[in-house]
Amino acid sequence: MDFALLPEDLVLRREIQAFIREELTESIRQDLAEAVVGVGYSPAALEFLAKIRARGWTAVSWPTQYGGQGRSRFAQFIVEEEFHRAAGLGVGGGGTGAPAILAAGTDEQRETFIPASIRMDTVFCQGYSEPHCGTDLAGIRCRATRTGDKYVINGQKIYTTNAQNATHIFLMVRTDPASTRHAGLSVLLVPMDLPGITVRPLWTLQHEPRSPATATYAEPRTNEVFLDNVEVPVSALLGAEGDGWRVVQRGLNLDRVGARRYLISIMRDEDLVNHLKSDAPGTAEKRADPRVRDKVAELWIEAQVCRLMTMRSVSIDEQGLEFNYEASAEKVFAPEHGVRSTEAISQILGPSAQLLNGSPYAIDDGVFAHNLLGAFQSTVNHGSVQVMRDQVARKALNMPRVSNKSESSGNKK
Numbered sequence: 410m411d412f413a414l415l416p417e418d419l420v421l422r423r424e425i426q427a428f429i430r431e432e433l434t435e436s437i438r439q440d441l442a443e444a445v446v447g448v449g450y451s452p453a454a455l456e457f458l459a460k461i462r463a464r465g466w467t468a469v470s471w472p473t474q475y476g477g478q479g480r481s482r483f484a485q486f487i488v489e490e491e492f493h494r495a496a497g498l499g500v501g502g503g504g505t506g507a508p509a510i511l512a513a514g515t516d517e518q519r520e521t522f523i524p525a526s527i528r529m530d531t532v533f534c535q536g537y538s539e540p541h542c543g544t545d546l547a548g549i550r551c552r553a554t555r556t557g558d559k560y561v562i563n564g565q566k567i568y569t570t571n572a573q574n575a576t577h578i579f580l581m582v583r584t585d586p587a588s589t590r591h592a593g594l595s596v597l598l599v600p601m602d603l604p605g606i607t608v609r610p611l612w613t614l615q616h617e618p619r620s621p622a623t624a625t626y627a628e629p630r631t632n633e634v635f636l637d638n639v640e641v642p643v644s645a646l647l648g649a650e651g652d653g654w655r656v657v658q659r660g661l662n663l664d665r666v667g668a669r670r671y672l673i674s675i676m677r678d679e680d681l682v683n684h685l686k687s688d689a690p691g692t693a694e695k696r697a698d699p700r701v702r703d704k705v706a707e708l709w710i711e712a713q714v715c716r717l718m719t720m721r722s723v724s725i726d727e728q729g730l731e732f733n734y735e736a737s738a739e740k741v742f743a744p745e746h747g748v749r750s751t752e753a754i755s756q757i758l759g760p761s762a763q764l765l766n767g768s769p770y771a772i773d774d775g776v777f778a779h780n781l782l783g784a785f786q787s788t789v790n791h792g793s794v795q796v797m798r799d800q801v802a803r804k805a806l807n808m809p810r811v812s813n814k815s816e817s818s819g820n821k822k
C-alpha cells in the first residue's frame with residue numbers, strides 16, 4: 410500500500426487551501442454552522458457553496474459521465490479533509506445516497522440523482538434507525554406495501570440527521586410483511602416534500618447552549634420522521650426488492666471511512682495544542698509540564714494512526730476491493746480516541762474546560778466542554794463500537810459468531 414499522494418493531488422490541496430483562505434469568512438463559517446438547526450443557508454453561505462460546486466469539488470471522484478471529475482478516492486479524501494477541517498462541511502462525494510445509487514441504481518436513477526447531488530439540488534438524509542431498532546437494523550418495521558405501480562409507506566424513523574434540510578430520505582423499509590431480519594428489507598429514495606411526511610426536531614446536548622462553530626461534535630439537532638400513507642412510484646426502489654441489506658452495506662462502509670469520520674475524532678487534539686501554544690492564562694506552565702507534553706505526544710501519535718487507518722480504507726476502495734474488517738476497526742479506534750482525547754484535555758486544562766459557553770470562566774467559548782459531552786455520541790452512531798468490535802472478532806480473527814442477533818448490525822449515521 411502506497412499512501413504517497415500524487416503531485417496533482419497535492420496541487421488540489423493547495424488550490425482548496427487558497428480558496429478557503431480567500432472565500433471563507435468568519436461570518437460564513439457561523440452561517441454554515443447555524444444552518445444545521447433548520448434556519449436554512451444565508452445568501453453568503455449559498456454563494457460560498459455555489460463556488461465550491463463550480464470548481465467541481467462536490468463530485469471529485471464520481472464518474473465524468475454523470476458530471477463528476479473522475480478523479481481518485483485520494484483526491485476526494487483531500488477535498489473532504491480540507492473542507493471539514495475549515496468549516497465542518499461535508500464536501501467531496503462521499504456519504505450514503507449518491508455512492509449507493511452509483512453502485513446499485515438504474516441508469517435512470519443515476520441520471521436523475523447524481524447530477525442533482527453534484528449541484529446540491531438533491532441532499533439525502535439517512536432513514537435507518539427506528540425507535541425500537543438502532544443497532545439491530547434487521548428489526549426494521551417501517552413498512553412499504555406495494556399496490557400496483559406504487560409503494561405506500563407507513564412507519565417512523567428516528568435520529569434522522571439533517572432531515573430538516575434534506576430533499577430526499579434514503580429510506581430502509583420492510584417490503585415483505587412476512588419476512589424477518591435481513592430478508593425482505595428494501596431501500597426507497599423518497600422525496601421529503603411528499604404528503605404524509607412529518608419532520609419533528611430532536612434537540613441534542615449541543616443545542617442549549619448552542620455549541621460554538623469551532624466544536625468538532627456540534628450537531629445541535631437530529632429528527633424524528635413520521636411516514637403516514639406516503640406514496641412513491643416503484644421506480645423509487647434502489648436495487649432489487651428485498652435486497653436492501655446488501656444495498657446499504659457499501660454506503661455505510663464508505664460513510665465509516667471518509668476523512669470526516671477520522672477528523673471528527675482528532676480535531677480536538679489540535680484544539681488542545683493550539684490552546685497550549687496560545688498566551689491564554691496558565692498555558693505557559695502547562696506546556697512546560699512534562700506530563701502534559703507526554704500526553705499530547707501520545708494523543709498526536711494515536712491521531713496519526715486514525716488517519717492512516719482511514720487512508721488504508723481509501724486505498725482498498727480505490728483498488729475496487731471490498732472492505733473486510735477494516736472499516737469496523739477504524740470505527741472502533743477513532744471514536745474511542747475521541748473519548749480518550751476529550752477526557753485527557755479536560756484533565757490537562759482543569760475544571761474550566763468543563764464549563765459551557767455562557768459561563769464567564771469557560772475556555773474558548775466552551776469548545777472543550779462541548780467536545781467532552783459530544784465525543785461519546787460517535788462511539789454509538791454509525792455502528793456502535795461494541796458491534797464493530799464483534800465484526801473485527803469475526804471477520805479479522807475468524808472467531809465464531811455468538812448469536813444470530815450479533816450478525817444483524819450494519820449501521821449507520
Ligand SMILES: Cc1cc2nc3c(=O)[nH]c(=O)nc-3n(C[C@H](O)[C@H](O)[C@H](O)COP(=O)(O)OP(=O)(O)OC[C@H]3O[C@@H](n4cnc5c(N)ncnc54)[C@H](O)[C@@H]3O)c2cc1C
Nearest residue numbers: 535536537538542543544568569570790791793795815822
Ligand atoms: C447524533 C446522532 C445522529 C444520528 N443520525 C442518524 C441518522 O442520520 N440516521 C439514522 O438512521 N440513524 C442515526 N443515528 C442513530 C444511530 O445510528 C443509533 O443511535 C445507533 O445505531 C444505536 O442505536 P440505538 O440508539 O437504538 O441504541 P441500541 O441499539 O439500543 O444500542 C445501545 C447500546 O447497546 C449496544 N448493543 C446493542 N446491540 C448489541 C450487540 N448485538 N452486541 C453488542 N452490543 C450491542 C450498543 O453497542 C450500544 O452501546 C444517530 C444517532 C446519533 C446519536
